[in-house]
Every structure is written in C-alpha cells, then in structure tokens.
Amino acid sequence: NAGVTQTPKFRILKIGQSMTLQCTQDMNHNYMYWYRQDPGMGLKLIYYSVGAGITDKGEVPNGYNVSRSTTEDFPLRLELAAPSQTSVYFCASSHDGTGELFFGEGSRLTVL
Amino acid sequence: GQQVMQIPQYQHVQEGEDFTTYCNSSTTLSNIQWYKQRPGGHPVFLIQLVKSGEVKKQKRLTFQFGEAKKNSSLHITATQTTDVGTYFCAGSTLEYGNKLVFGAGTILRVKS
Numbered sequence: 001n002a003g004v005t006q007t008p009k010f011r012i013l014k015i016g017q018s019m020t021l022q023c024t025q026d027m028n029h030n031y032m033y034w035y036r037q038d039p040g041m042g043l044k045l046i047y048y049s050v051g052a053g054i055t056d057k058g059e060v061p062n063g064y065n066v067s068r069s070t071t072e073d074f075p076l077r078l079e080l081a082a083p084s085q086t087s088v089y090f091c092a093s094s095h096d097g098t099g100e101l102f103f104g105e106g107s108r109l110t111v112l
Numbered sequence: 113g114q115q116v117m118q119i120p121q122y123q124h125v126q127e128g129e130d131f132t133t134y135c136n137s138s139t140t141l142s143n144i145q146w147y148k149q150r151p152g153g154h155p156v157f158l159i160q161l162v163k164s165g166e167v168k169k170q171k172r173l174t175f176q177f178g179e180a181k182k183n184s185s186l187h188i189t190a191t192q193t194t195d196v197g198t199y200f201c202a203g204s205t206l207e208y209g210n211k212l213v214f215g216a217g218t219i220l221r222v223k224s
Contacts, residue, residue: 040216040217042216042217043155043214045212058211090155098204098210099160101145101147101155101157102157103154103156104154105153105154106154
C-alpha cells in the first residue's frame, strides 16, 4: 500500500514550457486534491475532484488544468509556465471529503 | 471567502518548554484538523475536532476546539527535538463545500 505517489519530485522549467505533475493513489479514495505551498503561505487549493470524471476549481486555479479519468489518477497540467508557479505542489486524497487528508511527498517546481 | 489565521508564525523554544499555536477562523467551522510537516517533508495528519468545546490529547499534545467553533489551539507540553516542524490548522465549512482551508502554519524550532 503505497498511499499517494507523486512524480516528479523535482523539476526545473523554462518560462512558457508545459508539464504534467502525476499523482496516483491506491487507497480507492474518491476525493483528490492539488495544493501548492509557498513559504509562509500555508497550502492553497488549486483543484479538487470528488470522483472520476468530476473536477472543480479551488482557490488558485489560474494557469493549471486537471483531469480525473480514473479513481486512482489525478494529474495536474501546467500550461505556459510562469515564475509565479515556482512552488512545492502536493497531491492529497481522502476517503469521504471531510476527514483526514493523505498527502504525497510533494513535487518541487522551479520556473526560470 | 473563508479565512483561517494562525499565530504565531514562528516560535523558537528551549527543549522542555511548552509550546502553543492558535488558529482563528472568520466563519464557524464544521470541523478543524491539525497537521504536522517536518522540514522537507509533507503534511501528516494529527487529529480532527468536530464538536464545540472538544478537547483531545495525544501524549504530550493537547488539541482544543472553541465553544463557538471559530478557534482552536494545539499545545505541546515539554517540547522535544522531535517536535520540530511546521504545524498547520485547517478548517472546513458546509458553505465552502467542506473543502479544507489551511492556516499559514507555525514553525516550531526546539533548541537542545
């Protein structure tokens, strides 16, 4: 039981490039989330999903897209990367949307 | 929108001293959760409080939820070097679709 797995752990992008952060969970959780963490700012919700085929915006969705074709996977797509997207990204899942969040180990992204 | 404020931002204590972090919400919360993040790590769930005035203990950690369900605190008795990290509170409300909103966190450093 691996929990929540994120790849890659580290990535450097040039301005304007695109990439996808991968997230997969093996706990059969319906709810999945993407957060970004900036120093001193806590975690901000980017997008979330309540089940396969259903996604919705969080607090800071601009510049990102998501999809949820399966229960296990919830990739985050960055189009036209900007320096403001330099951050640590965490994927998380929960069983019922009101309880404990299980976080992945994070993906540190730098946009230069 | 829903806001969760956490103080202090940073605290440096001598090993053996007590530590408290406080969390305040602009709206009444349906539940509050606490997470710990070790340096370079990912947030790990500590506890969830749902009842007005609730108090829960985990060894040296005491968690409280205010009577009005708008504030919470985490108190650590006799800190140890293993307590080092950032402590986050996160609250949710029915009005906000039960999505967790995180505080900015309190960074705890323990000097031995």
